[in-house]
Amino acid sequence: MYTGDRCTILFQLSSDIAQRHTRLCPSSRCPSSCLLAALFFFHLLDISGWKWLDRYRIHESAEVKSRNLASRWDVVWAVVLQHSVQTMLGIFWLTDAPPYTLSGHQEAMSTIGRILVSIIHRTIGDEAGQDFLESRGAGIVQWLYWWGIPMAQLFFAMFVIDTWQYFLHRLMHTNKFLYKHLHSVHHRLYVPYAFGALYNHPVEGFLLDTMGAMVAEYLSCLTIRQSILLFAFSTCKTVDDHCGYNFPFDPLQILSTNNADYHDIHHQTIGIKSNFSQPFFVHWDTLLGTRMTRKDIETRRNKTKTKTT
Ligand SMILES: [Zn+2]
Ligand SMILES: [Zn+2]
Numbered sequence: 001m002y003t004g005d006r007c008t009i010l011f012q013l014s015s016d017i018a019q020r021h022t023r024l025c026p027s028s029r030c031p032s033s034c035l036l037a038a039l040f041f042f043h044l045l046d047i048s049g050w051k052w053l054d055r056y057r058i059h060e061s062a063e064v065k066s067r068n069l070a071s072r073w074d075v076v077w078a079v080v081l082q083h084s085v086q087t088m089l090g091i092f093w094l095t096d097a098p099p100y101t102l103s104g105h106q107e108a109m110s111t112i113g114r115i116l117v118s119i120i121h122r123t124i125g126d127e128a129g130q131d132f133l134e135s136r137g138a139g140i141v142q143w144l145y146w147w148g149i150p151m152a153q154l155f156f157a158m159f160v161i162d163t164w165q166y167f168l169h170r171l172m173h174t175n176k177f178l179y180k181h182l183h184s185v186h187h188r189l190y191v192p193y194a195f196g197a198l199y200n201h202p203v204e205g206f207l208l209d210t211m212g213a214m215v216a217e218y219l220s221c222l223t224i225r226q227s228i229l230l231f232a233f234s235t236c237k238t239v240d241d242h243c244g245y246n247f248p249f250d251p252l253q254i255l256s257t258n259n260a261d262y263h264d265i266h267h268q269t270i271g272i273k274s275n276f277s278q279p280f281f282v283h284w285d286t287l288l289g290t291r292m293t294r295k296d297i298e299t300r301r302n303k304t305k306t307k308t309t
Contacts, residue, residue, distance in 0.1 A: 032087060034232040035198075038239040039079075042194035045245070056245045058264050059191045072195070078185075079198040082205040089210055090231075105145070112149075113141045150226060157220035157230055158280045164212035166284040170276045172204070192242040192260075192267050209238075237279045256281045265292050270300070 045053060054060075116137065121129040172183035185201040198205065213234070217227050233252075240252040241263040253259040258277055265271035274292035277285040285291035 032083065035083060035235045035239065038236045039194050042239065042243045042245075046193065053245070056247050058244055058246050058261060075189070075195045075199045078200065078202075078205075079195055081202055082198045082200060082209070085202065085206060086210050086213075089214070109141050109145050112144050113137070116141060116144070153220045153222055154226060154230055157216040157222060157226075158234075160216035160219050161212050161234065162277060162280050162284065164215060165208055165278050166276050168208050168212075169278065170290070172208075173273060173276070187267065187272070189242075190267060192244055192264060194239050194243045197239045197242040234279055241279060258282045261294070265294070265297070270297055 117129075117133060120133055120137075123129075124132065169183075172178045182201040182204040186196075186199060186204065189196040189199060198209075200208070213231060216222075216230070220226075222230065237252050240250065241258070241260050243260050244264070246259075246261045250259070258279065258281055262275055262282065263278065266275040271292045274290050275282075275285055276290055277283070282291060
């Protein structure tokens, strides 16, 4: 048996196992394990009593008890409920992907190759295009198929989730009925902490988080594995944005300035009509003039002080 044949068989076998595992195990469809890991990590920090953590807390730990209107049990109960709904919907919504076969990959790559040939010939001409494709064409097609297109799909899905959540979140603040009956529940947490990330009215949780994720998954044509990756990342990011710590380095905050400190401003009285963007980027806040930074708050307070003196 040639090495190539062995590789093909091993590849198909591992794909089949992964596919079967994905079908059988709901937890890999809905990233519950990531949610639990992130929640317990921050919970352990909260109860650790380590003094060195105090310098990274956005609020003093006593404020959590004194200023929040929801008890820890209210929050935990709401999180369990929302996550159960998301898990059930995930099982029914995410359809089984077609089996991964070598011929399927080759067919898809030859389609990408045809498109690439056409673009290169049109942009740099026939002769130069031919030389370029002979030296780099195969590598580019491989990269596009395995990395470029899947990454573009994931970024597009993030953009869809951000867009969905920004406008719906903003509507929930401008429409008095929606705020009073739905979104005010989340704002019972004046000082956010990790468990509060999913502390929402169940209807809001469905409309904002679950529906947003479903629309993004549908429009971006994600595979189940891509969906798992995206939902695991967005779940951890949402928990991280409510963690109450502003660490100097946080791997989940590298992508954008939308982080725990940014979202904390939205939970304060001064910023409640700002910083609607969540969970990934802040472009909608920036473009539509609803972005508020710590510096803006300081400037505003200084202006008020000057007026009163
Ligand atoms: Zn809000
Ligand atoms: Zn929040």
